[in-house]
Amino acid sequence: MEKLRIAFLGSGSMGGAIMSGLIDAGYPKELISATTKSEESAAAWREQGISALSVETTPDANALIAGDADLIVLGVKPKQIVDVLRELSGEVGKNAVLISLAAGIELATMASAIDNPNLIRTMPNTPALVGKAVTGIAPAASASQDAIDATVTLFEAVGTAIVVPEQKINALSAISGSGPAWIYYFIEQWEKIALEQGFSEEDAKKLVRGTFDGSIDLLAQSDEEPAELRRNVTSPGGTTERIIATFEESDLKAIFAKGLAAAVARAEELAGK
Missing domain, CATH: 3.40.50.720 (NAD(P)-binding Rossmann-like Domain)
Incomplete structure (x- = not known):
C-alpha cells in the first residue's frame, strides 16, 4: 500500500x-x-x-x-x-x-x-x-x-x-464502532460514584482510570479469560461478590443486548428498511 x-x-x-x-x-x-x-x-x-x-x-x-x-x-x-x-x-x-x-x-x-x-x-x-x-x-x-x-x-x-x-456489519458497528462510547460511559458513571463517596475529582480519576488501565493491561498480558480474572478478584462471601451479584440481579447482559439491538435497528432505519 x-x-x-x-x-x-x-x-x-x-x-x-x-x-x-x-x-x-x-x-x-x-x-x-x-x-x-x-x-x-x-x-x-x-x-x-x-x-x-x-x-x-x-x-x-x-x-x-x-x-x-x-x-x-x-x-x-x-x-x-x-x-x-x-x-x-x-x-x-x-x-x-x-x-x-x-x-x-x-x-x-x-x-x-x-x-x-x-x-x-x-x-x-x-x-x-x-x-x-x-x-x-x-x-x-x-x-x-x-x-x-x-x-x-x-x-x-x-x-x-x-x-x-x-x-x-451493523452488529459489529454497535459492538466495536460504538464500543468506545460504551466504555467511556461506564467510566463516566464509575467516576460519579467515586465523587459521591467523597473523593476529589483528581483522586476519582486516578482510582477509576488507573484501575481500568491496569486491568486491561493485565488482561492483555494474561493467558486467562476475563471470567477467570474476575473470579480471581471475587472471594467467596466477600465484597466483590456482592457487587457482581448486584450486576447479575440487574441483568447487565440484557441491558447491553438491548443497547446493541437499538443500535442495529437504527442502522436499519438509516438503510431505509
Missing part, C-alpha cells in the same frame, strides 16, 4: 481520526488528500502538509480530490453517501476502491449510485487516533482481492481489522 494514493472525502471525527493515525504511523503525506466541509478545517489540514480542499470554497472538491486516488474513504454523513458517489461517477478510476465509513448504508445502495466493483463498507472506531482502532470490513461480492487486501492494510496501519459478511 506504500505507493497508493488515499483520498478522504469528509474528514470529521472518524475520517480525521484515521487520517491522523496514518500520518502518525508514517504514511507519506504527499499520498494523502482530503476534502472538508469548511475552509477553516481544510486550511488546518494543509498546515499539516495534507492536500485539502473544502466544499465551502470548491463545490466540486470531492471529484477533484478523488480523481487520481487509489483508495477513496467516504467519511461523510450517511445521508450524503449516495450524493457523493454520484459526484464521483465517471470521475474515478475503474480500479479505485471506494470505502464507506457510514453506518447503515448498504453495499446495494452504494452500487445503485456508482458503477464500480470495488465497494467496501467499514466500521472503524476512534482509537485510530492512537493506533488502536478495531475495524470491521465488509466487501461487495464484486470487490477484487487486491481491493480487500488494500483496505485491510489501510486499517491495520491504525489498529486491527477483520473481514466480515455484510449482514454482520
Whole structure:
C-alpha cells in the first residue's frame, strides 16, 4: 500500500481520526488528500502538509480530490453517501476502491449510485487516533482481492481489522464502532460514584482510570479469560461478590443486548428498511 494514493472525502471525527493515525504511523503525506466541509478545517489540514480542499470554497472538491486516488474513504454523513458517489461517477478510476465509513448504508445502495466493483463498507472506531482502532470490513461480492487486501492494510496501519459478511456489519458497528462510547460511559458513571463517596475529582480519576488501565493491561498480558480474572478478584462471601451479584440481579447482559439491538435497528432505519 506504500505507493497508493488515499483520498478522504469528509474528514470529521472518524475520517480525521484515521487520517491522523496514518500520518502518525508514517504514511507519506504527499499520498494523502482530503476534502472538508469548511475552509477553516481544510486550511488546518494543509498546515499539516495534507492536500485539502473544502466544499465551502470548491463545490466540486470531492471529484477533484478523488480523481487520481487509489483508495477513496467516504467519511461523510450517511445521508450524503449516495450524493457523493454520484459526484464521483465517471470521475474515478475503474480500479479505485471506494470505502464507506457510514453506518447503515448498504453495499446495494452504494452500487445503485456508482458503477464500480470495488465497494467496501467499514466500521472503524476512534482509537485510530492512537493506533488502536478495531475495524470491521465488509466487501461487495464484486470487490477484487487486491481491493480487500488494500483496505485491510489501510486499517491495520491504525489498529486491527477483520473481514466480515455484510449482514454482520451493523452488529459489529454497535459492538466495536460504538464500543468506545460504551466504555467511556461506564467510566463516566464509575467516576460519579467515586465523587459521591467523597473523593476529589483528581483522586476519582486516578482510582477509576488507573484501575481500568491496569486491568486491561493485565488482561492483555494474561493467558486467562476475563471470567477467570474476575473470579480471581471475587472471594467467596466477600465484597466483590456482592457487587457482581448486584450486576447479575440487574441483568447487565440484557441491558447491553438491548443497547446493541437499538443500535442495529437504527442502522436499519438509516438503510431505509
